[in-house]
Amino acid sequence: xSTRSASDIRNESRFAVLRQLLTSGMATRQQLAVAxxxxxxxxxxxxxxxxxxxxxxxxxxxxxxxxxxxxxxxNNEPLRLIGVDVAETxxxxxxxxxxxxxxxxxxxxxxxxxxxxxxxxxxVAAAVRGVLAAxxxxxxxxxGIGISVPGQVMPGTGVSVFAPNWDWHQxxxxxxxxxxxxxxxxxxxxxxxxxxxxxxxxxxxGPATDTMVVVNLGTGVGVGIAIAGRLVRGTCNNAGEWGHxxxxxxxxxxxxxxxxxxxxxxxxxxMQLTLAELAPDHSAVALHQDEFIAAVAGGLDAADPIMAExxxxxxxxxxxxxxxxxxxxxxxxxxxCGWMFGALRTWIMPRLTDLVAAQALEASLDxxxxxxxxxxxxxxxxxxxxxxxxxxxxxxxxxxxxx
Amino acid sequence: xSTRSASDIRNESRFAVLRQLLTSGMATRQQLAVAxxxxxxxxxxxxxxxxxxxxxxxxxxxxxxxxxxxxxxxNNEPLRLIGVDVAETxxxxxxxxxxxxxxxxxxxxxxxxxxxxxxxxxxVAAAVRGVLAAxxxxxxxxxGIGISVPGQVMPGTGVSVFAPNWDWHQxxxxxxxxxxxxxxxxxxxxxxxxxxxxxxxxxxxGPATDTMVVVNLGTGVGVGIAIAGRLVRGTCNNAGEWGHxxxxxxxxxxxxxxxxxxxxxxxxxxMQLTLAELAPDHSAVALHQDEFIAAVAGGLDAADPIMAExxxxxxxxxxxxxxxxxxxxxxxxxxxCGWMFGALRTWIMPRLTDLVAAQALEASLDxxxxxxxxxxxxxxxxxxxxxxxxxxxxxxxxxxxxx
Ligand SMILES: [Zn+2]
Ligand SMILES: [Zn+2]
Numbered sequence: 157x158s159t160r161s162a163s164d165i166r167n168e169s170r171f172a173v174l175r176q177l178l179t180s181g182m183a184t185r186q187q188l189a190v191a192x193x194x195x196x197x198x199x200x201x202x203x204x205x206x207x208x209x210x211x212x213x214x215x216x217x218x219x220x221x222x223x224x225x226x227x228x229x230x231n232n233e234p235l236r237l238i239g240v241d242v243a244e245t246x247x248x249x250x251x252x253x254x255x256x257x258x259x260x261x262x263x264x265x266x267x268x269x270x271x272x273x274x275x276x277x278x279x280v281a282a283a284v285r286g287v288l289a290a291x292x293x294x295x296x297x298x299x300g301i302g303i304s305v306p307g308q309v310m311p312g313t314g315v316s317v318f319a320p321n322w323d324w325h326q327x328x329x330x331x332x333x334x335x336x337x338x339x340x341x342x343x344x345x346x347x348x349x350x351x352x353x354x355x356x357x358x359x360x361x362g363p364a365t366d367t368m369v370v371v372n373l374g375t376g377v378g379v380g381i382a383i384a385g386r387l388v389r390g391t392c393n394n395a396g397e398w399g400h401x402x403x404x405x406x407x408x409x410x411x412x413x414x415x416x417x418x419x420x421x422x423x424x425x426x427m428q429l430t431l432a433e434l435a436p437d438h439s440a441v442a443l444h445q446d447e448f449i450a451a452v453a454g455g456l457d458a459a460d461p462i463m464a465e466x467x468x469x470x471x472x473x474x475x476x477x478x479x480x481x482x483x484x485x486x487x488x489x490x491x492x493c494g495w496m497f498g499a500l501r502t503w504i505m506p507r508l509t510d511l512v513a514a515q516a517l518e519a520s521l522d523x524x525x526x527x528x529x530x531x532x533x534x535x536x537x538x539x540x541x542x543x544x545x546x547x548x549x550x551x552x553x554x555x556x557x558x559x
Numbered sequence: 560x561s562t563r564s565a566s567d568i569r570n571e572s573r574f575a576v577l578r579q580l581l582t583s584g585m586a587t588r589q590q591l592a593v594a595x596x597x598x599x600x601x602x603x604x605x606x607x608x609x610x611x612x613x614x615x616x617x618x619x620x621x622x623x624x625x626x627x628x629x630x631x632x633x634n635n636e637p638l639r640l641i642g643v644d645v646a647e648t649x650x651x652x653x654x655x656x657x658x659x660x661x662x663x664x665x666x667x668x669x670x671x672x673x674x675x676x677x678x679x680x681x682x683v684a685a686a687v688r689g690v691l692a693a694x695x696x697x698x699x700x701x702x703g704i705g706i707s708v709p710g711q712v713m714p715g716t717g718v719s720v721f722a723p724n725w726d727w728h729q730x731x732x733x734x735x736x737x738x739x740x741x742x743x744x745x746x747x748x749x750x751x752x753x754x755x756x757x758x759x760x761x762x763x764x765g766p767a768t769d770t771m772v773v774v775n776l777g778t779g780v781g782v783g784i785a786i787a788g789r790l791v792r793g794t795c796n797n798a799g800e801w802g803h804x805x806x807x808x809x810x811x812x813x814x815x816x817x818x819x820x821x822x823x824x825x826x827x828x829x830m831q832l833t834l835a836e837l838a839p840d841h842s843a844v845a846l847h848q849d850e851f852i853a854a855v856a857g858g859l860d861a862a863d864p865i866m867a868e869x870x871x872x873x874x875x876x877x878x879x880x881x882x883x884x885x886x887x888x889x890x891x892x893x894x895x896c897g898w899m900f901g902a903l904r905t906w907i908m909p910r911l912t913d914l915v916a917a918q919a920l921e922a923s924l925d926x927x928x929x930x931x932x933x934x935x936x937x938x939x940x941x942x943x944x945x946x947x948x949x950x951x952x953x954x955x956x957x958x959x960x961x962x
Contacts, residue, residue: 162565184958308922318922379887388786390889391769391926398919401883405807412920480804480883484782495657517803517815518709519721523794 163555166202168385169194170549171555175358176228177212178256180497182229184218193276203228209552211254230255235299238287240280240470241348242320244268244306244375247276249283250537251291253298254545256359259534262286262418266505271322273332276305281336295339300544303333304536306376307353308394310542311346317392320411328538332356344543348372349396351539352529353387358542359531360491370529371478373399373494375445377419379481397425403476421473424496430469435462435509439488449499456503466498471507478508478526479515485519491529501528565957569605571788571878573952573959576605577633578761581659585632588622606631612955614657629634633658638702638951641690643683643943644751644937645708647671647724647778650679652686653940654694657702657948659762661936666691674725676735679708684766698742703947705747706736706937707754707781711797714749714946720795723814742798747946751775752799754942755896755932756783756790762934763894763944770890773932774801774881776897778848780822782884803825806879824876827852827899833872836863852902859906874910881911881929882918889923894932904931 172192175184183191189199190270206212216227232253241248245268252262264283266276280303287293307319314330331345352370370380377399381388388395393483399419400412407416408429420426424445431448432441440451455463478490499503509526529535548558567569575595578588586594592602608614615723619630635656644651648671650819667686668678683706693699710722717733738745752775759773773783784791791798802822803815810819824828827848834851843854858866881893898905912929918925932938941962952959 165565165568281931367791367798383786383791384789384955386787388888390923391890391891394920394921394923395889397886397889397920397923400886402806402918403808403878404880414918438784476805476808481887483800483803484798484884485791486795486798486800488794490742512850512937515805515817517797517800519795520793522798 157460159217160200167276167555167557169198170202170206170554171385172363173199174549174556177228177230177362180280181216182227184225184227186225188217188228200495205328205554209554211500211549211552211554214493232257234297236291237544237548238284238285238298238301239537239539239544240279240301240303241351241535241536241540242266242276242303244271247279247283248320248459248537249280249287250534250541251287251293252533252538252541254260254548256533256538256541258538258546260287260291261442261537262290262383266361267517271324273316273324273327273329276322277329277332277336277398280333284337298545300337300340300341300344300541301337301339302346302540302543302547303350304346304540305329307347307352308392309345309347310343310393311350314345314346337550340516341544341547342549344540346392346540346543347537348539349378349380350387350389351537351543352535353382353396353539355531355533355535355539356380356491357382357385357387357532359538360529360535361489361527361531365488367485367489369481369485369490370535371490371492371494371497372535373474373492373497375424375496377423377494381485398481401477418477418554422470424462424466426473427452427466427470427496431462431466434465434469438462446495448498453499453503456500467503467509471504474504475508475511478512482512482516482520482524488523488525490524490526492527493529493535497528498528501519570958570960571610572601573605573957576609576765577673577952577959578685580631580633581761584658585618585630587628589807590621591631596877608876610817612957614952614955615959617634625793637700639686639696639700640695640947641701642754642937642940642942642947643686643704643706644754644939644943645669645679645683645706647674647709650682650686651937651940652690652945654690654696655936655941655944657951659936659944659948661939661941663690663694663939664940665693676719676727676732677734679725680735681731681737683736686695687772689742691764692921694954701742701744701891703744703747703752703944703950704740705749705943705946705950707751707943708732710750711795712873714750714753716748717746717748719748723736744944744947744950747943747950749943749946750796751788751939751942752781752783753792753796754946756785756799757945758934758938758942759783759894759932760788760790762936762940763932763938764892764930764934768891768894770888772884772888772890772893773938774893774895774897775938776874776877776895776900778827778899780826780897784888789910794928795949800884801880804880804883805877810947817877821876821880828845829876830869830873830899831876834869835866837868837872841865849898852899856902856906861904870906871910874907874914876907877907878911878914878918881915882903885915885919885927889926891926891928892928895926895930896932896938900931940957 215229216228235508237252248263308317316327316329368382379398404416408420410417410420617629618632640655651666668728690862773787782801808818811818811823813823
């Protein structure tokens with residue numbers, strides 16, 4: 157088992173101070189101590205280190221009980237961070253400042269019929285070049301880059317162990333990416349479930365709590381889990397594959413090779429199949445995924461009874477799956493995100509709250525809050541930029557990862 | 560979020576040393592350092608504290624590379640620990656030494672038609688009196704007592720929040736137990752899932768690993784979860800209610816009020832229902848739970864095809880449920896225990912291994928080991944005695960809980 161060290165404690169204090177600065181924008185040492193519940197001495201030490209490293213600077217004067225005190229903020233210059241979200245049909249690179257402001261974004265389409273690693277790597281490189289060109293900055297200002305790819309990834313080795321939709325096995329993606337990108341910094345590789353969870357830990361809906369679950373709803377679905385502020389990776393970074401827990405025994409085939417998985421009903425292709433079952437001739441059945449979800453939203457707006465039935469069935473499946481998470485993990489907060497959720501949240505949230513209540517044990521239901529993840533940025537690119545920020549901090553001798 | 564302190568680190572070092580002494584029986588400081596991967600200086604400090612408190616003593620001389628070194632062990636005198644396992648039909652009190660040797664046990668039947676708290680408390684008191692009488696020791700030698708009751712419990716307040724089979728809500732059980740038991744020490748209250756998990760952490764199958772799951776199979780079923788050596792309690796100590804995750808939508812009614820829960824198929828009453836569906840006239844259908852499981856074992860021994868079918872169906876349900884745990888949490892070790900499992904493990908283990916493989920994602924399956932929990936003691940009474948041991952340590956200023 158891992159044993160905590162004094163440096164772990166220091167890292168957690170640093171994380172707490174940085175999180176507060178990132179979410180509040182600026183604060184005095186006194187305000188940081190109050191908000192983080194750290195001692196004023198610890199805050200002063202952490203701030204001094206961050207100032208020495210050029211990561212925090214004084215931006216003005218405040219006044220606390222008569223005596224003046226400096227207002228501090230993250231120093232955004234000169235470094236930039238890049239977070240990349242790679243999916244089957246696109247690679248989106250977003251440029252962030254060190255305070256995680258979203259500055260620019262560039263999306264490169266990927267050809268989902270050509271899924272060779274070299275093709276995907278070329279698409280990522282084009283997206284990164286695109287965002288640097290849009291921002292008119294040179295590559296040497298990039299302080300860190302994090303790239304999210306679907307499937308199972310080992311961040312330590314940079315290997316994509318398994319990407320089911322691409323039929324990748326043990327692809328050393330980091331080496332190929334680093335050769336193609338030609339940046340001064342190494343690539344941090346991870347998957348979207350880990351990205352949205354660190355985004356929630358650093359930026360989301362108030363400080364980390366006992367047990368947080370982040371639900372990502374899109375083409376694929378999955379959850380991120382954080383316990384006591386720490387990302388739960390599982391034994392081989394494969395925790396959170398809730399999309400491949402069973403909803404219906406011997407149910408619909410799933411792309412993982414099993415049957416009846418949550419994803420086969422709640423993922424966007426699963427929703428398309430549900431619509432095809434409900435109304436084979438419906439005009440939305442044959443649409444591409446993003447157009448399909450837009451059509452669902454349009455239909456719900458227009459009170460289309462078929463789309464209402466589709467939503468009800470999808471929410472019922474989602475509630476069964478989330479009820480299992482509530483009963484197994486007893487979280488205090490479940491935060492939803494993902495592009496499907498973003499498009500349909502107005503309709504999903506009220507239905508889902510009631511449906512989850514029917515599936516959850518009373519005591520566990522009483523303590524859990526179901527809410528949209530509110531971070532004002534794409535949580536996948538933001539989360540990957542946060543991994544890049546963690547790399548910047550670590551390179552300066554100031555690690556702040558909560559492990 | 561909780562921040563680690565220097566004392567947490569010290570507590571974890573103490574835990575690691577004590578665990579090693581408990582599982583190896585005796586060891587030199589050098590052996591402890593090697594086994595725990597702690598520095599020799601840390602081991603020396605921890606041992607000195609434990610010796611000063613009278614909890615560890617020298618039991619002989621070893622020799623390491625020429626120079627003599629003391630062999631150390633837990634000092635079993637004079638205190639004793641009591642762990643109590645309370646279920647619907649019995650209360651078993653077991654007496655343990657400080658090194659967690661199982662010394663004596665006494666079981667008091669409980670009348671499952673009279674589930675008033677006062678009746679249950681009286682049964683627990685009778686069980687404790689019984690084990691003290693069997694051991695011929697006076698109550699003042701009891702250094703700590705832990706009592707496991709079914710349902711949701713808040714250890715901090717001593718309240719049984721909810722015990723579904725007893726229809727208890729917010730019963731302050733600790734006050735009633737302490738009044739009735741009249742011991743010099745307070746009662747530590749918790750539930751069986753937490754007990755079996757701490758038993759696995761302190762005594763089970765090698766040191767704690769990244770993500771461990773302990774599966775308890777009896778009348779009710781549930782799991783305990785430990786991540787990085789820490790018991791996962793959830794927000795209100797209700798984590799692990801895997802028995803009330805959904806196996807079959809709109810399936811069998813469950814005692815929790817929902818339908819289709821894992822427990823309704825895998826718990827012993829669920830198995831009885833499966834047999835009644837398979838063979839309504841089978842002689843085992845009407846037996847009490849323990850006689851029923853004995854009849855299942857007898858039938859399997861005699862190659863009874865009905866009992867083989869019952870086992871197959873039960874194992875298939877169990878595998879669906881455990882596959883979900885593997886995919887969601889990506890554990891490295893799943894350890895099975897519980898009275899039903901104990902009676903049928905010879906038949907369950909080989910079938911279950913193959914069935915779980917069919918439900919688990921390949922990458923997560925590769926790293927998980929499915930095994931019986933081997934601690935050579937009843938894991939519920941042992942786990943509650945461990946909570947009592949933790950109380951003894953805490954009272955002496957030597958907390959060793961991994962939190
Ligand atoms: Zn699947
Ligand atoms: Zn249930």
